[in-house]
Amino acid sequence: MPRTDVPQTTIQRLPLYLRALLQAEEARRPVVNSVDIAEMCGTNAAQVRKDLSYLGELGTRGIGYDVEALIAHISSVLGITQQRRVALVGLGRLGSALLSYRGFAERGFEAVAVFDSDPAKIGSRAGSLTVVSTDDFEAVLEEQDVEIVILTTPAGVTQQLADRAVAAGVKAILNFAPVRLTVPETVALRQVCLSTDLQVLSFHLAQGQQ
């Protein structure tokens, strides 16, 4: 089970494969082969086989991959067999959208705390949760045993909140604020920049029209 030296790029494709497999499960297909998965994901079969081979010998030669077993295995590698406790910081429009996004809950991510600094929002309801002041950030993070923090806060305060989250023992951060965060090596960090994608598209437009 050589989980450690799985290439970064492979890890990023695992959620994609998982989605394809869940579709196959939905369609009551017991088995799929690498060509099927590749078609559903927009990659090629060799890539799929190579990626899956990093996780072990999961297929059967001459047959393909057992859908149920492969779902279980990928879920296990991604660490989503257990619920992951998530806190959302910043209940603006984006924060609210993420909080109500079913895709998170479906993949085993459970929102257990919502923070905001706006007194008008503190104490109000957000889904099944009550909005908490960022004054109580560390205390609630520890109390709720939060593993992942999602930041949708204004750029200026985000690094500081990240630092506090790290100090409170949070081990993973998903940042939507348009700033480059610095965190210790031991903390996993993903930065999502929504306007980057538009700019990349714009580049291709500029190419196309010469």
Added chain:
Amino acid sequence: MPRTDVPQTTIQRLPLYLRALLQAEEARRPVVNSVDIAEMCGTNAAQVRKDLSYLGELGTRGIGYDVEALIAHISSVLGITQQRRVALVGLGRLGSALLSYRGFAERGFEAVAVFDSDPAKIGSRAGSLTVVSTDDFEAVLEEQDVEIVILTTPAGVTQQLADRAVAAGVKAILNFAPVRLTVPETVALRQVCLSTDLQVLSFHLAQGQQ
């Protein structure tokens, strides 16, 4: 001006450099060097120089890069010196959040149409725009000369809307729906999957706790 063979990875970093440069401009710094940019972006200086060298000889040896000039040049390569006309499809929570996101307007992306299929929303106001029925999709896309379509629609209808957008002459699509879209080679496509990032973080958590 060898814009064509700029590596994909470099293109993805250009928005990052641009943001750093805009910060430097804000701070009234006339010149920055590759070390400065690297620090602001969390990369290394060699990477910055190599990336920028793909766009031409933009720096001055012994000095660095002129902030204003470099902003202008990167903006030009990214094709955001002109306004880009964008349409949003699907005015759910995520759609609303994106519509009100200042980061888009700041980078030259102008929302010129908003679509939804919900009769309750059609005709209502969204920012300065009126929500239009997807029945009128093609007509309005052409009339408004839309270049980029952002899809935040339910998975099931998304491919179909993408096809219609392509048929209406749209040349770039940003897809937030959790489906893999198929579009012609000539159309630029970016897929954003919000739950992928959480799953990648979860993988690292699973690693950490062994």
Added chain:
DNA sequence: GCTTGTGAACGAATTCACAGCT
């Protein structure tokens, strides 16, 4: 002296092609 721009070295990821199993 300082900093860019870039060939060359290196490393990582993808693709190929086929041996090995069912």
Added chain:
DNA sequence: AGCTGTGAATTCGTTCACAAGC
């Protein structure tokens, strides 16, 4: 016969290290 798993080949991207220029 069919499909996986994987070394080998290739492509792609990053980093090094230094010559060229201010």
